[in-house]
Amino acid sequence: MADAQREDAAETDTPNANDAQEKTTNSTMVEDSSTTLLKRMEITVAEAEKRTGKKAVNMQETYTVYLIETRPSSAVNEGQSVAPDALWRRYSEFELLRNYLLVTYPFIVVPPLPEKRAEFVWHKLSADNMDPDFVERRRVGLETFLLRVASHPVMSNDKIFYHFLMQERGWKEVVYDTGFQAKADSRLRALNATFRVKNPDKRFMEMKHYSDELQSITSQLLRARARVADRLYGVYKVHGNYGRVFSEWSAIEKEMGDGLQSAGHHMDAYAASIDDILEEEEHYADQIKEYLFFAEALRAVCRKHELSQYELETASLDLTSKKLQREELATGIVRTFSFKGMTTKLFGQETADQREARLKLLEEQIVEGEETVREKTAECEEHVHSGWEDMQRFKEQKDRDLREAFINYAYMQMSMCKKGIQMWSNAKECFSKM
Amino acid sequence: MSASTPKTLCTSGQQSIQDICHPLSAEESVRTPSPDVGNTTGSIGEKDLSLPNGTPVDTSSPASSSSLLNRLQLDDDLDGETRDLFVTVDDPKKHVSTMETYITYRVSTKTTRVEFDLPEYSVRRRYQDFDWLRIKLEETQPTHLIPPLPEKFVMKGVVDRFSEEFVETRRKALDKFLKRVADHPVLSFNEHFNVFLSAKDLNAYKKQGLALLTKMGESVKYVTGSYKLRGRPLEFAAMGDYLDVFTQKLGTIDRIAQRIIKEQSEYLVELREYGPVYSSWAGFEGPLQEPLEGVAGCVANCAGALDELTEDMSDDFLPVLREYVLYIESMKTVLKKRDHVQAEYEAKLEAVAFRKEERTAPSPVPSVCVCLCVSVHVQKSHGQWPLFVRVCVCVGVAVPSVCVGGCVCVSVCVCVQVAVPSVCVCVCVCVCHAECPLYPQQPPTDVEKCQDRVECFNADLKADWDRWQNNKRQDFRQLLTGMADRNIQYYEKCLAAWESIIPLLQDRPESTKTETS
Numbered sequence: 001m002a003d004a005q006r007e008d009a010a011e012t013d014t015p016n017a018n019d020a021q022e023k024t025t026n027s028t029m030v031e032d033s034s035t036t037l038l039k040r041m042e043i044t045v046a047e048a049e050k051r052t053g054k055k056a057v058n059m060q061e062t063y064t065v066y067l068i069e070t071r072p073s074s075a076v077n078e079g080q081s082v083a084p085d086a087l088w089r090r091y092s093e094f095e096l097l098r099n100y101l102l103v104t105y106p107f108i109v110v111p112p113l114p115e116k117r118a119e120f121v122w123h124k125l126s127a128d129n130m131d132p133d134f135v136e137r138r139r140v141g142l143e144t145f146l147l148r149v150a151s152h153p154v155m156s157n158d159k160i161f162y163h164f165l166m167q168e169r170g171w172k173e174v175v176y177d178t179g180f181q182a183k184a185d186s187r188l189r190a191l192n193a194t195f196r197v198k199n200p201d202k203r204f205m206e207m208k209h210y211s212d213e214l215q216s217i218t219s220q221l222l223r224a225r226a227r228v229a230d231r232l233y234g235v236y237k238v239h240g241n242y243g244r245v246f247s248e249w250s251a252i253e254k255e256m257g258d259g260l261q262s263a264g265h266h267m268d269a270y271a272a273s274i275d276d277i278l279e280e281e282e283h284y285a286d287q288i289k290e291y292l293f294f295a296e297a298l299r300a301v302c303r304k305h306e307l308s309q310y311e312l313e314t315a316s317l318d319l320t321s322k323k324l325q326r327e328e329l330a331t332g333i334v335r336t337f338s339f340k341g342m343t344t345k346l347f348g349q350e351t352a353d354q355r356e357a358r359l360k361l362l363e364e365q366i367v368e369g370e371e372t373v374r375e376k377t378a379e380c381e382e383h384v385h386s387g388w389e390d391m392q393r394f395k396e397q398k399d400r401d402l403r404e405a406f407i408n409y410a411y412m413q414m415s416m417c418k419k420g421i422q423m424w425s426n427a428k429e430c431f432s433k434m
Numbered sequence: 435m436s437a438s439t440p441k442t443l444c445t446s447g448q449q450s451i452q453d454i455c456h457p458l459s460a461e462e463s464v465r466t467p468s469p470d471v472g473n474t475t476g477s478i479g480e481k482d483l484s485l486p487n488g489t490p491v492d493t494s495s496p497a498s499s500s501s502l503l504n505r506l507q508l509d510d511d512l513d514g515e516t517r518d519l520f521v522t523v524d525d526p527k528k529h530v531s532t533m534e535t536y537i538t539y540r541v542s543t544k545t546t547r548v549e550f551d552l553p554e555y556s557v558r559r560r561y562q563d564f565d566w567l568r569i570k571l572e573e574t575q576p577t578h579l580i581p582p583l584p585e586k587f588v589m590k591g592v593v594d595r596f597s598e599e600f601v602e603t604r605r606k607a608l609d610k611f612l613k614r615v616a617d618h619p620v621l622s623f624n625e626h627f628n629v630f631l632s633a634k635d636l637n638a639y640k641k642q643g644l645a646l647l648t649k650m651g652e653s654v655k656y657v658t659g660s661y662k663l664r665g666r667p668l669e670f671a672a673m674g675d676y677l678d679v680f681t682q683k684l685g686t687i688d689r690i691a692q693r694i695i696k697e698q699s700e701y702l703v704e705l706r707e708y709g710p711v712y713s714s715w716a717g718f719e720g721p722l723q724e725p726l727e728g729v730a731g732c733v734a735n736c737a738g739a740l741d742e743l744t745e746d747m748s749d750d751f752l753p754v755l756r757e758y759v760l761y762i763e764s765m766k767t768v769l770k771k772r773d774h775v776q777a778e779y780e781a782k783l784e785a786v787a788f789r790k791e792e793r794t795a796p797s798p799v800p801s802v803c804v805c806l807c808v809s810v811h812v813q814k815s816h817g818q819w820p821l822f823v824r825v826c827v828c829v830g831v832a833v834p835s836v837c838v839g840g841c842v843c844v845s846v847c848v849c850v851q852v853a854v855p856s857v858c859v860c861v862c863v864c865v866c867h868a869e870c871p872l873y874p875q876q877p878p879t880d881v882e883k884c885q886d887r888v889e890c891f892n893a894d895l896k897a898d899w900d901r902w903q904n905n906k907r908q909d910f911r912q913l914l915t916g917m918a919d920r921n922i923q924y925y926e927k928c929l930a931a932w933e934s935i936i937p938l939l940q941d942r943p944e945s946t947k948t949e950t951s
Binding site: 210213217220221224225227228230231232234235238239241242245248249252255256259263399402403406407409410411413414417418420421424425427428431432434 | 676679680683686687690693694697698700701703704705707708711712714715718720721722725726728729732736907910911914915918919921922924925926928929932933935936939940
């Protein structure tokens, strides 16, 4: 479903994903068993425009804004021509949205945004963010992002997301009001910290390992493909030289002249054809790139699990140690070393009151601790459950999407071959008339 | 027969028309004198017909005789039905001796020509022998364009002289060389060519010709002679210009082709790294494993097809291109020689004009003079083998610079032959020097001989030029369509590869929905 709407409206040659499948998973997740947002609404990122504005420190900056259009599907289906609701958003706002989603739904593999800067470029491809081709591909990428979120059983119901689509002004304030920023910071810190978790869920560890491999292989693939594109470009362009020399040669020939001249034109056309071919191939590269970034999102879910598990383990350990201390205090038997014990030895026994106070404190802490453990356990279980489910959903989506990407790639290659055959056949005809 | 002893004709008086052979009936006998270049044996009365360096002129050339042969050659049909000489070069073999290692090629000949003792020959020749033949042809047929040989010297470190590709490329070039000679109406009758094709022991024959080695030095002198050319006829100047531009363009095409091969090789390198990435990926995927392997396999197939394309271009396209550059060099050399012959003639003309003023009494000039220039084209269905018989006879008093010290009486007989389907026109003109009854004949002067030489050369050259242009057109048509074909084949292979994996990619395994929760 997301796939079908992902490409431009004109290209609808992709096989339909199972809506039914979405529904069954959907019903276990959301109480409101109505369909995802995408069912009810058509979303497109229709255009891109350049704007200039003032940054905070009174500096001029040029940036691009993207037009988001939405329309209720019912209207479209009934063939009414309804004017869409529209608003403009820039890339940084998309980033903000995504960060919010990451923090709010830590157990979901959140779709990635198109890259901030052009990477994996081959020499002819511009690395300039203002380059129209780059902007166009980014527009497509942003649309894909929105469609993926809108078709997700959980995220599509998010109010902030809805506001993002519908309400231009004041959205940022609403987002900040959720207080997600604080969580974002701590999340970032935690994810980057190194810690040793003792009993992570095995499946999650396998997934994490898989995400690492996926990230590595897609990055390798993109680099290799860029190099191939570079070389292929060179091969085609050199043929353009034939065009020129045949033209010059035809000038001194009598009977051969016409054939040579026409053949030369076909060589020029051949050389020029590579531009479109490679531009189209960039879409394939973008599809692979999306999954390069998806791998990161997948990894983040696994890391989040590790974090939850670690916090749970820490909380449990803490609880256990506190209980032990209580026992010691109560029975007087010191099993473990404690600082208090040390000072007691050194400075004498504490009074009964003091002991009483300490015991009370401990009891409170234990109660708290138990509460914490309970919470953490629940959180962890919840995360494992939801996370695993979403990762399965992701896995199936990935298999579908990549398969489709490969099919499109194969069709692209076939189209390139057919063009080549056509052009060389034309040239051959000219040669045979020489 | 009359055609074989032209000089006899001249000295024995004017021959009546009836005695002159009818062109068609003369067919067989016409061929007899031709391979007899035999100038070392000094054929009768032809000592005068030699180039300044002493190498004799081949009198078998239809237009090269100032003694006004009638020569008819019915053209051979290109389909080979009436072609009577077939030559092939094949079967390369390596020979190892104590002194050296070398390759020999089998040269097979099939012919019905009477110049050959047997109808079939099969001999072994090495490159040296071809080189010898070419030198001999250049010496004995200086007015003709000799086809080029593949490069003689190869850098031993860089190219493997015994690799299959090298030997095959060379074989093709040698085969082409012999075929071009065999198709040439004059060169194919050359005695050395005959011996090359038929002799069991070529080395023994070569030794005979050692005496001519000394003449080599002179021929070099000849080419770089010191005569200055006054006015080059427009058509030859145009040829020179054409060749200059053509060489340039060929050079450019060669460079482009090489560049393409280089770019394709680098593209191939990247492809060979690109494909395996898909395979690696397949290693840790489940349902995507087959599609990924499929893509990897496809890329590998395309790489293989590209490899073949590049190799073919290297082996077949470039060598033929380069051979044409050599051909052009040969043509330029012949043009230069022609220039020199003309320059020599002009110089002599000047000298004589000088001297003429000093003469006491001008010789009486006949009142009957005819200037007759006839060119004859005999056209084949597939091209032209123009045949020139040019007769320039002294013009009367009005043009004293041309008519110098001699008088000639002319009798002209022109018979026009109605064409046989493959032959358009054949005209034979026979003109003979005859004793003028009024004025005693004087032997052709030096200047006249020079003039003759110039005209013969021009005629030969033009004939060869036209033939060469025609062959060039065919050769390049073949070469370029071949290039287009190879590229088409490459794309077809790639297309087939990608088409074949579409079903594989589209074939989805049953998704296991039950495991999602």
